Amino acid sequence: MGPTAKRTWIHAWLFLSPAMILLIAxxxxxxxxxxxxxxxxxxRGKREAKFVGLENYQTLIAxxxxxxxxxxxxxxxxxxxxxxxxxxxxxxxxxxxxxxxxSFVRMAYFTPTVLPLIAVANIWMFFYTPGFGLIDxxxxxxxFAQQNWLGDPESALNAVxxxxxxxxxxxxxxxxxAALQTIPASLREAAAIEGAxxxxxxxxxxxxxxxxxxxxxxxxxIINSFRLVDHIFIMxxxxxxxxxxxxxxxxxxxxxxxxxxxxxxxxxxxxxxxLFTVAIGQFLLLDKxxxxx
Numbered sequence: 001m002g003p004t005a006k007r008t009w010i011h012a013w014l015f016l017s018p019a020m021i022l023l024i025a026x027x028x029x030x031x032x033x034x035x036x037x038x039x040x041x042x043x044r045g046k047r048e049a050k051f052v053g054l055e056n057y058q059t060l061i062a063x064x065x066x067x068x069x070x071x072x073x074x075x076x077x078x079x080x081x082x083x084x085x086x087x088x089x090x091x092x093x094x095x096x097x098x099x100x101x102x103s104f105v106r107m108a109y110f111t112p113t114v115l116p117l118i119a120v121a122n123i124w125m126f127f128y129t130p131g132f133g134l135i136d137x138x139x140x141x142x143x144f145a146q147q148n149w150l151g152d153p154e155s156a157l158n159a160v161x162x163x164x165x166x167x168x169x170x171x172x173x174x175x176x177x178a179a180l181q182t183i184p185a186s187l188r189e190a191a192a193i194e195g196a197x198x199x200x201x202x203x204x205x206x207x208x209x210x211x212x213x214x215x216x217x218x219x220x221x222i223i224n225s226f227r228l229v230d231h232i233f234i235m236x237x238x239x240x241x242x243x244x245x246x247x248x249x250x251x252x253x254x255x256x257x258x259x260x261x262x263x264x265x266x267x268x269x270x271x272x273x274x275l276f277t278v279a280i281g282q283f284l285l286l287d288k289x290x291x292x293x
Contacts, residue, residue, distance in 0.1 A: 031272060034265045034269060034272075035269055037262055037265040038057070038262065038266040038268075038269050039052065039054070039056070040052060040262055041055075041262050042259070042260050042261050042262040044259075049262065052262075056262055056263055056265075057266055059263065060263070060267065060270065065245075065250065066250070066267070068245070069242060069245045069247050069249070069250045070247060072157055072242075072244065073225070073226060073246045075157065076157065076161060076164075076225055076228070076246060077225035077226065079158075079161045079165075080161055080164050080165055080168065080221070080224075080225050081218065081221040081222060081225060083165050083169075084164070084168045084172055084221055085172060085214065085217055085218060088170075088171075088172035088173040088175075088176055088217070089210070091169065091173045091176075092173045092176035092177040092179075093180070093202075093206075095109065096177055096180045096181065109169075109170045110170045110173070110174060111170065112166055112167045112169075112170050113167065113168075113170045113174075115167070117167075117230035117231065118230060120163060120166075120167055120231070121163070121230060121231045121234035121235050122234065124159075124162075124163045124166075124235065125150070128149040128159055128235075130146045130147065130149075130151070131146045135147075135149070151240060152240070153240050153243035154243075156236050156239070156240060156243045157243055157244045159235075159244075160228075160232065160235060160236065160244055163235070164225075164228065164231065168221065168224060172220075172221070175213050175216065176210060176213055178213075179210050179212075180210070191205065215282070215283070218282060219279060219282060219283075222275070222278055222279065222282065223275065226246075226247060226248060226271060226275060227248050228246055228248060229248050229249050229252055232244060232245065232246060232249045233249065233252075238250070247267070247270075248271065250267065251264050251267045251271065
């Protein structure tokens with residue numbers, strides 16, 4: 001290796017080292033420590049942690065609450081991801097067109113994103129309040145009975161899903177709007193000359209060109225669907241009877257409310273495996289359909 005190549009190699013590692021140090025310190029190292037702790041018992045008082053092997057994982061398999069929150073989380077992900085992405089695309093197409101008051105509409109769509117999570121939860125708790133909430137007030141005009149949206153096991157999780165979609169769609173819209181503005185106007189002009197309709201142009205040209213953005217947004221949407229705690233903590237606390245509890249909230253309860261750090265580590269390992277598997281699968285499936293320029 002010559003002096004110039006060696007100098008380039010040193011400079012490259014110097015530039016990479018800050019990001020690498022942060023990534024290892026706050027991502028890889030905690031993940032490795034969590035995996036290590038999942039094979040030990042929880043230390044309590046003067047009793048030190050003992051190696052228990054796969055005992056925590058055996059407990060997890062027999063834990064009915066774990067399977068309940070896992071199913072809840074899968075349903076939450078299946079509901080929020082496609083709806084958030086679909087609504088975001090629709091909003092981006094709407095505000096990208098020639099529209100009066102376009103800046104105001106863009107701001108209105110994006111406003112839920114900048115609101116703190118706790119504030120959003122409290123706003124929607126007012127909407128969902130039985131009898132006095134905005135939703136029941138509107139329903140009462142049409143003669144519908146009161147509904148305890150957050151206290152009914154059949155509707156609690158769906159109510160939280162609505163809040164998540166309301167908050168995330170505007171955030172994803174910004175990425176799609178930026179992507180739409182990079183599409184050359186000449187493509188639209190050529191399609192108009194050929195007599196292509198709006199739906200045909202979107203299906204054949206716009207959406208394929210949006211695939212890199214869709215890949216990025218979908219990965220973020222999946223991560224968001226497995227890291228929700230704030231809304232659950234404020235709105236339902238996982239109830240009633242774990243009907244609205246999600247996996248990360250269950251980890252929080254296990255670690256900080258019941259102080260079972262070993263079992264919480266085991267749950268965290270499962271969460272990391274799920275996210276890793278889904279992310280890899282998503283890249284393998286969608287990357288073939290992404291049109292990079």
